Amino acid sequence: MDLAPVTAPATASSLLVDSYGRTIRDLRVSITDRCNYKCVYCRTGAVGAQYPELGNAEYLRLIRQFVALGITKVRLTGGEPLLRAGLLELVRELAQLRTLEGQPLDLALTTNGHLLAELAAPLKQAGLNRVTVSMDAVEAETFERITRVPGSFAAVLGGIRAALAAGLTPLKVNCVLLRGFNDAQIEPFVHFGSREGVVVRFIEFMPLDESRLWTPQMVVPLREVVERIHRTLPLEELAPREPGETARRYALPGGGEIGIVAPVSQAFCGACSRIRLTSDGKIRTCLFSQIEHDLYGRMRAGATDEELRGYIRGTAEKKEPRHRIGEPDFLAPTRSMVHIGG
Numbered sequence: 001m002d003l004a005p006v007t008a009p010a011t012a013s014s015l016l017v018d019s020y021g022r023t024i025r026d027l028r029v030s031i032t033d034r035c036n037y038k039c040v041y042c043r044t045g046a047v048g049a050q051y052p053e054l055g056n057a058e059y060l061r062l063i064r065q066f067v068a069l070g071i072t073k074v075r076l077t078g079g080e081p082l083l084r085a086g087l088l089e090l091v092r093e094l095a096q097l098r099t100l101e102g103q104p105l106d107l108a109l110t111t112n113g114h115l116l117a118e119l120a121a122p123l124k125q126a127g128l129n130r131v132t133v134s135m136d137a138v139e140a141e142t143f144e145r146i147t148r149v150p151g152s153f154a155a156v157l158g159g160i161r162a163a164l165a166a167g168l169t170p171l172k173v174n175c176v177l178l179r180g181f182n183d184a185q186i187e188p189f190v191h192f193g194s195r196e197g198v199v200v201r202f203i204e205f206m207p208l209d210e211s212r213l214w215t216p217q218m219v220v221p222l223r224e225v226v227e228r229i230h231r232t233l234p235l236e237e238l239a240p241r242e243p244g245e246t247a248r249r250y251a252l253p254g255g256g257e258i259g260i261v262a263p264v265s266q267a268f269c270g271a272c273s274r275i276r277l278t279s280d281g282k283i284r285t286c287l288f289s290q291i292e293h294d295l296y297g298r299m300r301a302g303a304t305d306e307e308l309r310g311y312i313r314g315t316a317e318k319k320e321p322r323h324r325i326g327e328p329d330f331l332a333p334t335r336s337m338v339h340i341g342g
Helices: 056-067 087-095 116-126 140-147 152-166 183-196 222-230 295-300 305-316
Strands: 026-030 073-077 106-111 130-134 172-177 199-204 236-238 247-251 257-261 274-277 282-284
Touching: 026 056, 056 073, 056 087, 056 274, 056 295, 056 305, 073 087, 087 106, 087 116, 116 130, 116 152, 130 152, 140 152, 152 183, 172 183, 183 199, 183 222, 183 257, 222 247, 222 257, 282 295, 295 305
Parallel strands: 026 073, 026 274, 073 106, 106 130, 130 172, 172 199, 199 257
Antiparallel strands: 236 247, 247 257, 274 282
16 A cells, blocks of 8 residues: 655654654564574574674663653564563563553563463563464474474473463464465464464465565465365454554454454555564664664664654654565565564
């Protein structure tokens, strides 16, 4: 969806509004680009962490500036955020922050789940609201072929169950679909979601892999996923979606739910409410940005909080209208997904 620019006020107390009139409420913060998995659709398996991590106090100062500009949702990502030293302390500090409306942040975390069994209860106690687990198969052999880590399926399943027991809900399980690789998992995943009491979300494969092997033919589009599930289970689309919601949500018989995130076949850029902060303190206004904005560098150079907020506001105003996947002038982003933050 293309958009026509509009003029938005830029005062010290204003919300983050880009030049297309979209209000930005959702901040995703990568706290490491290290990962203990080598998922074949994401990483080559030969390249590890490439970017430094900030200290907790530095992340907190930067996040506070975003919250002061109207951010209400903060999601910690990676890499694998459960590898991050001091994670519980960081969550405890973030849980003390309040939005401009005086409410606690909607504080979430995306993880591969491998270390979640031991950390789920402490994370909940620290103030985390919910988790999303990346899980690309529900059959152990297929799953471990994807992650290239023996025993990973049992570890993740244990983590999901521990998170449910801890109350980190609604718990979403994200499955990135690749044609001919794990698309046979669609129907088993639906039954898995109903059985385990989680919301399964299928995600179209995007050109964010480290090896740059993405092609349009590898994408399993939303329409195909819906048609396949509907052959065995009737689906009813839940509408309307919340502002900024990325998934199309469908009700299953008996009260279950699935979601489908279709950034390739049915882009939702026109309602995007997100902005991202990388592990080394760069702002990215889109997953597919060609430019990064060095917020941390300005903080290190002595910028005041007011100056940092001004820089964030000016950067947000430059947010791209759309990602351009499938257009002739599309360029892959300067970092792969693991180094941007999920």
